[in-house]
Amino acid sequence: MEHQFNNIIQTNCGKRFDLSRAFPFARNLSAPYGAHNFAVYKANQCYYIKGYNTGTSDKVLDTFVLISENEALQYLNSKGVS
Template identity: 60%
Template sequence: MKDLNASIIRTACGKPFDLRKAAPLASNASAPYGRHNFIVYKTTNGFYLKGYNTGCNQNLLNAFELISRNEAMKYLQLPRMAA
């Protein structure tokens, strides 16, 4: 059975969010994992989250923070990386 706690994250300010109910807007989810990885989410209640990697090579994302809508929209304007 999948560990559902892996989908519940806590931001740097301590607020919990369920990523199963959030829509990814932009990402750079490429291997190997490292500081370049991020995913920007929009939650069902209108919050924007940025998940990112602080240098951990075992997990894609290991830190999360609330960001403004304006900051989230900037990530949509980043050029896409070639696969």
């Protein structure tokens, strides 16, 4: 049960998602943790979630934001992911 709890995130607007059921488009979750960490997920067939690290070293991703598909593609392009 604890493992499931770790996959549930809350976006900046308060919506909750289970990332274990989301499709990760791209991510950089390498250690040591820091501002280089990011991920983009597609959840529930229509929501796009950008996760990123604001500079903290104790979590891989500490901020999650709902974004549009176009914003997701632009963000990935800016990170050099095609």
